[in-house]
Amino acid sequence: xxxxxxxxxxxxxxxxxxxxxxxxxxxxxxxxxxxxxxxxxxxxxxxxxxxxxxxxxxxxxxxxxxxxxxxxxxxxxxxxxxxxxxxxxxxxxxxxxxxxxxxxxxxxxxxxxxxxxxxxxxxxxxxxxxxxxxxxxxxxxxxxxxxxxxxxxxxxxxxxxxxxxxxxxxxxxxxxxxxxxxxxxxxxxxxxxxxxxxxxxxxxxxxxxxxx
Amino acid sequence: xxxxxxxxxxxxxxxxxxxxxxxxxxxxxxxxxxxxxxxxxxxxxxxxxxxxxxxxxxxxxxxxxxxxxxxxxxxxxxxxxxxxxxxxxxxxxxxxxxxxxxxxxxxxxxxxxxxxxxxxxxxxxxxxxxxxxxxxxxxxxxxxxxxxxxxxxxxxxxxxxxxxxxxxxxxxxxxxxxxxxxxxxxxxxxxxxxxxxxxxxxxxxxxxxxxx
DNA sequence: ATATTCATGTAACAAGTTACATGATTAG
DNA sequence: CTAATCATGTAACTTGTTACATGAATAT
Numbered sequence: 001x002x003x004x005x006x007x008x009x010x011x012x013x014x015x016x017x018x019x020x021x022x023x024x025x026x027x028x029x030x031x032x033x034x035x036x037x038x039x040x041x042x043x044x045x046x047x048x049x050x051x052x053x054x055x056x057x058x059x060x061x062x063x064x065x066x067x068x069x070x071x072x073x074x075x076x077x078x079x080x081x082x083x084x085x086x087x088x089x090x091x092x093x094x095x096x097x098x099x100x101x102x103x104x105x106x107x108x109x110x111x112x113x114x115x116x117x118x119x120x121x122x123x124x125x126x127x128x129x130x131x132x133x134x135x136x137x138x139x140x141x142x143x144x145x146x147x148x149x150x151x152x153x154x155x156x157x158x159x160x161x162x163x164x165x166x167x168x169x170x171x172x173x174x175x176x177x178x179x180x181x182x183x184x185x186x187x188x189x190x191x192x193x194x195x196x197x198x199x200x201x202x203x204x205x206x207x208x209x210x211x212x
Numbered sequence: 213x214x215x216x217x218x219x220x221x222x223x224x225x226x227x228x229x230x231x232x233x234x235x236x237x238x239x240x241x242x243x244x245x246x247x248x249x250x251x252x253x254x255x256x257x258x259x260x261x262x263x264x265x266x267x268x269x270x271x272x273x274x275x276x277x278x279x280x281x282x283x284x285x286x287x288x289x290x291x292x293x294x295x296x297x298x299x300x301x302x303x304x305x306x307x308x309x310x311x312x313x314x315x316x317x318x319x320x321x322x323x324x325x326x327x328x329x330x331x332x333x334x335x336x337x338x339x340x341x342x343x344x345x346x347x348x349x350x351x352x353x354x355x356x357x358x359x360x361x362x363x364x365x366x367x368x369x370x371x372x373x374x375x376x377x378x379x380x381x382x383x384x385x386x387x388x389x390x391x392x393x394x395x396x397x398x399x400x401x402x403x404x405x406x407x408x409x410x411x412x413x414x415x416x417x418x419x420x421x422x423x424x
Numbered sequence: 425a426t427a428t429t430c431a432t433g434t435a436a437c438a439a440g441t442t443a444c445a446t447g448a449t450t451a452g
Numbered sequence: 453c454t455a456a457t458c459a460t461g462t463a464a465c466t467t468g469t470t471a472c473a474t475g476a477a478t479a480t
Contacts, residue, residue, distance in 0.1 A: 083318025106295025
């Protein structure tokens with residue numbers, strides 16, 4: 001029942017086809033909700049039956065027909081009710097972190113590679129988010145946008161996604177630096193056992209804790 | 213099959229009962245993997261059958277008996293293999309963010325309350341993480357711990373959890389401040405229509421972007 | 425007195441994942 | 453000419469969630 005509300009929320013930004021939603025769930029929505037296209041198609045069918053959305057088929061030349069879904073009054077009401085209910089705590093599933101937890105019993109080089117890949121993926125994602133942000137702002141400052149824009153929900157969730165990916169990138173760099181330092185220490189130990197590296201980072205690179 | 217690896221990883225930090233794991237999954241592991249106690253009990257049974265863990269019953273006075281699970285060689289090997297496989301991208305499900313996305317079509321006051329509750333919950337969680345961190349460090353500096361400690365996987369995942377909750381707190385404060393500013397602007401509009409607030413925040417309070 | 429902690433489990437149901445299928449169009 | 457995009461769907465299977473059940477001990 002929770003995917004349902006994520007879909008309803010996505011549809012407040014305009015009508016969409018299942019395919020459109022799949023893209024959105026891959027891009028912006030991915031910050032806070034994951035779903036595969038199959039889940040979306042199945043859920044949209046159920047939502048149709050429940051009267052939360054209506055569908056119209058749009059005939060396209062040169063493209064397969066598509067079904068565009070719109071919120072109904074019932075759908076809008078269901079969404080309103082949802083904002084009233086206590087949200088469940090966040091659920092995260094991150095295999096990379098499981099691998100890092102098990103790093104020492106596993107294949108360190110493989111994990112390092114996975115972290116490098118995550119770093120690259122996060123950088124790509126962050127760039128896309130920044131573009132979306134520029135697009136929303138249309139040249140205005142954040143302050144002016146937030147003060148004057150009618151609807152700021154999407155901007156606020158995007159802002160969370162931006163800091164999330166920024167921190168992912170930092171963390172990946174922090175881990176890679178730490179592992180590299182341990183490697184070179186081990187190399188040094190083998191040739192020059194008296195040597196140790198100078199201290200390097202404190203609490204994950206300038207993380208501004210204790211500021212609040 | 214992925215919960216399985218999270219359990220195996222958790223067991224590298226020592227033998228545990230289902231109940232112990234449930235606590236761990238509620239505290240530290242929660243940063244990167246969610247599972248209910250029921251899932252754990254069920255999965256542990258399957259892992260026993262598969263020979264990835266062994267169980268012994270510990271008879272306790274004044275407490276119900278418990279089953280303590282330990283990694284077998286097969287379990288350790290399975291975990292090693294897992295670190296070799298490409299991790300699936302992170303999956304997040306956050307109802308609060310869905311509510312924020314739908315804020316304007318929903319009950320703004322209710323959403324504000326939910327954000328305040330999240331803020332409080334994140335502060336509690338962060339304090340617990342910081343305690344765990346102090347406990348791991350045992351008075352050493354982070355640099356010295358990371359350079360010398362045999363196993364640093366747990367510290368690294370904890371570090372990610374700490375920044376995650378730190379950013380959650382910031383984001384909640386940012387949203388609450390933004391909403392308050394909009395409220396007072398609306399109030400001012402009703403009594404003193406010429407007035408606007410001075411600009412307030414830029415990109416989510418001093419987020420250090422563009423630094424990399 | 426009452427709530428929380430300790431400790432495990434069953435059963436029913438809801439949700440998520442994976443594999444497969446189709447088929448035209450356009451970008452590189 | 454190959455890969456990606458557009459666009460939807462079925463079916464089988466694996467996971468995750470929720471409700472219920474038990475029952476003593478300890479902390480408030």
